[in-house]
Amino acid sequence: MTALLTDLYQLSMLQAYLAERMEENAVFELFVRKLPPTRNFLVAAGLEQALAYLESLSFTEDEIRWVEQQGSFSAQLVRYLREFRFTGDVDAVPEGTVFFPDEPILRVSAPLPQAQFVESRLLNIVHLQTLIASKAARIALRAPGRQLVDFGMRRAHGAEAALFAARAAYVAGFEGTATTLAGMRYDIPVYGTMAHSFVQVHASEQQAFEAFCRARPRNPVLLVDTYDTEAAVEKVAALAPMLAREGIRISAVRLDSGDLAAHAKATRSILDRAGLHDVGIFASGNIDEHRIDALLAAGAPIDGFGVGTALDTSSDAPALDMVYKLQSYAGQPRRKRSEGKATWPGPKQVYRHRDGEGHLVHDVVRLDTERSDGEPLLRPCLRAGRRVLPQPSLGQLRSHCAAELAALPEPLRALAPAETPYRAAISEELRALAHRLDALEH
């Protein structure tokens, strides 16, 4: 992605930093200030795309020309932008890791203009994928043993949102996506059924089902709610033996409207009566974690869910209070004191403590110069702008995330806000440093 995908103020500040020769090292940290009221935890994601952005960051000739044409930028800035590369260090928590407010999940240490400049796009990438992974994890926790597929492309916020949502949902436990390009780009399993229009253009529903199964004979899923759900399932039951003789096994029927619990029960009984015990029931249409929870609690025999809008827009919380803040410059810790938005100063590390079974017990945010036992969450990713380690595969991230979710204390796994939110402790040394800085004049 292009370097000019940033906020104008980054260019303004760079111009000032260059004029003042302020190019010493700065440390910024990316973190969430508070959880959305409906949430108990977050899941980090997007690191791979963030690192790829930093590694490839440079201005095109067209972008340089646009900057020049504005007439308000210095020749010094333009020269600087021509050669602009990211040469700093990055430490971050692995994708799929559970985290909480005030815990830095990504730390940039680089010459001030570089560390400043990357703020807007780093947040744009990590915020979105973390948002979706967190929502997907919440959904996955409510649907144990059920197949979950991302159906959200059409209402995702643009092309990149659809692709990142498919990726982040897969990391957090979804089995795949309907978004074809995400399958191609990230090697995520892709799934698909049929649209109502397919049924509507055929002379009859039965003809549509037959045509679809013959054209796509590998595990077809038939959409049964275009006119009358139970009547359609009866047609499926009648068709199945004939199709079986052609070697076509109907994989599932898909419900997409009405009372899904009632339709699922009626559908199961029609299918079972016809001996079609292995034809599954897949549900879609305004599905979210609450709806899944209610359906399964009601005993709805649903084997899988297509989750669209609620997942891809994180509809209950379409944004996180995620920020990227200066922690030190030229080796000196810095603190922002704005009302309600004060930061903990200095480069930090998060130490996680677990019980014997691996469950989270508590986290402590410490200055990175402190010693501590516990598991440090931030790991080296880039040094001097280059990768330290190969990026793990999506499959590895997915396993890591599954282990993380399994290690969540029970109250955090619930849909309702936990009575006692999990909150990282702030170390004594860090508090003392904040105190000292507050006493300084500005």
Place this chain on the structure above:
Amino acid sequence: MTALLTDLYQLSMLQAYLAERMEENAVFELFVRKLPPTRNFLVAAGLEQALAYLESLSFTEDEIRWVEQQGSFSAQLVRYLREFRFTGDVDAVPEGTVFFPDEPILRVSAPLPQAQFVESRLLNIVHLQTLIASKAARIALRAPGRQLVDFGMRRAHGAEAALFAARAAYVAGFEGTATTLAGMRYDIPVYGTMAHSFVQVHASEQQAFEAFCRARPRNPVLLVDTYDTEAAVEKVAALAPMLAREGIRISAVRLDSGDLAAHAKATRSILDRAGLHDVGIFASGNIDEHRIDALLAAGAPIDGFGVGTALDTSSDAPALDMVYKLQSYAGQPRRKRSEGKATWPGPKQVYRHRDGEGHLVHDVVRLDTERSDGEPLLRPCLRAGRRVLPQPSLGQLRSHCAAELAALPEPLRALAPAETPYRAAISEELRALAHRLDALEH
């Protein structure tokens, strides 16, 4: 954008249509089923990008190879995709037009496989821009005479969301954006101030302000809430005469935290006491239409607002119930009857009726074969895949939208849901057709 940015089921259905030689003309319409509970109207946007998508639609060699590699697609489909182009007709309402549930805003008439295939990405484009334009219009209505700037890139859902949000907000009345690439790509005015980090890296706030003004002497805006807002404004007041001697006029101060009404009043009085009547006050930080309304009602002397997350994610309603549905195939009207999701069949037109002053009075959705007075909202855009008319400039769309908002009946301009929602009437002929179709067997 690549053709493979679609749902897998589109490819499955195309394979079936080709196998069945079902390539007659189909008409699909894009519309919203219902308003979000918080809203009284919507503003159409995204048509330009939708048409550009259709005009340029084709599969790359890599994409064709991916389709082949899946092993489940027919040689016939692969041959078809190689030559795939959009050759159909599109009619749509101009961007910036106000619209309501059940009113088609875009109609595609094309050979069935083409009209079907484009569903996912057309929705992805038009949904997002309509979502943001609708939110931006709601914000603009609460801030008459105030400068509104899009500050949302960092929490927009990815790159395209940030760019489309900047564009849609501009159409709906924002003056510009902080997103630099949107400025370059769409020629939208770009604005920027400074970050807290800029203040923090300097030895003192005063030094930061001076350095910024000298580096960016054209109408600088100074951020005053890093440590203590009123103390910072006093520093600005003290600096202003010195900077004025250097020819630098401070344009505004920016408040970003705390009680914005109280800070704005205190700031105004400090600036006025120093004779700085022409230094404006710009506010940001969790701004939305409700907050703007409350601040202005409280008499807060704020001249402009930076609106970020609430705008770019449409936070109160991050998705619309927007769909793209088959209306006819091979000249025969079709109707989906799914519970709670039934459609009005056949290709349609929306007629708008206004009073003598141009205010909306009522809309009627009719079959496009009916005659009616009133203003038809859907206009020809593409014929046989090519533009009929040049695309209006963003400036023209912006003027059109301003006129549309001025024509809204007063109850629809309010923040609260209107007691009587504005709802298009459905013509007698259309109801009669739906009735006839419901009587058919499927």
